[in-house]
Amino acid sequence: MFEDLLARPAVEVAPLLLGAVIRHGSVAVRLTEVEAYLGAEDPGSHAFRGQTPRNAVMFSGPGRLYTYFSYGMHVCANVVCGPEGTASGVLLRAGRVIDGAATARARRTTSKGDRDLARGPARLTVALGITLDHGGTDLGHGPVHLEPGDGVAEYLAGPRTGVSGVGGGADYPWRFWIPGDDSVSAYRRHTPARGARSVTTGRRPPS
DNA sequence: ACGATGATAATCT
DNA sequence: GATTATCATCGTT
Numbered sequence: 228m229f230e231d232l233l234a235r236p237a238v239e240v241a242p243l244l245l246g247a248v249i250r251h252g253s254v255a256v257r258l259t260e261v262e263a264y265l266g267a268e269d270p271g272s273h274a275f276r277g278q279t280p281r282n283a284v285m286f287s288g289p290g291r292l293y294t295y296f297s298y299g300m301h302v303c304a305n306v307v308c309g310p311e312g313t314a315s316g317v318l319l320r321a322g323r324v325i326d327g328a329a330t331a332r333a334r335r336t337t338s339k340g341d342r343d344l345a346r347g348p349a350r351l352t353v354a355l356g357i358t359l360d361h362g363g364t365d366l367g368h369g370p371v372h373l374e375p376g377d378g379v380a381e382y383l384a385g386p387r388t389g390v391s392g393v394g395g396g397a398d399y400p401w402r403f404w405i406p407g408d409d410s411v412s413a414y415r416r417h418t419p420a421r422g423a424r425s426v427t428t429g430r431r432p433p434s
Numbered sequence: 435a436c437g438a439t440g441a442t443a444a445t446c447t
Numbered sequence: 448g449a450t451t452a453t454c455a456t457c458g459t460t
Contacts, residue, residue, distance in 0.1 A: 437458085446449090
């Protein structure tokens, strides 16, 4: 099942989530940009310094939703990955709204066009109506659903966005996105992408 | 199109 | 008291 896929390490799961669909009620988003965060071995991870009340969900089993509040006003969403206890997850950075655009527009009044509705991790949670209350819910059975996609033919990998210190460097190229998609977040898009690489998956592109 | 900056508060040290 | 897995706005090219 999908849970088996999520039980793999986050660095493996992340590119597989490109093209997958996350849905909450009438709004559905096809993921175009994600980032992997490992636990104790990843200086960029919230779990790097061990378990705290905030990151406790990351230490639970795969397939749960880990939400957190940061910068005083933003909610971001992660898919918790296994193996259990590793506290790894995949941050949902951006996607394209493929269903429920009217609802998403009403929530994201500052959005210029539909490509901006979920272009960025905090924008994505607003467009989907995901709040901190959804943290810890099961993505297979809860109000927020994650559905596997058909995969993407090719993706790019590079340093993570917004991660300070060594964890944001070329040694951790765990940001994955669909090349050429205009719903990929523009934030720091033009920082030198050292260590960036292109990967061909051999999968068929979604119709 | 791009860079700088203020907003704003939970979390951790 | 410092830091933060960000966004919108406003300034300059």
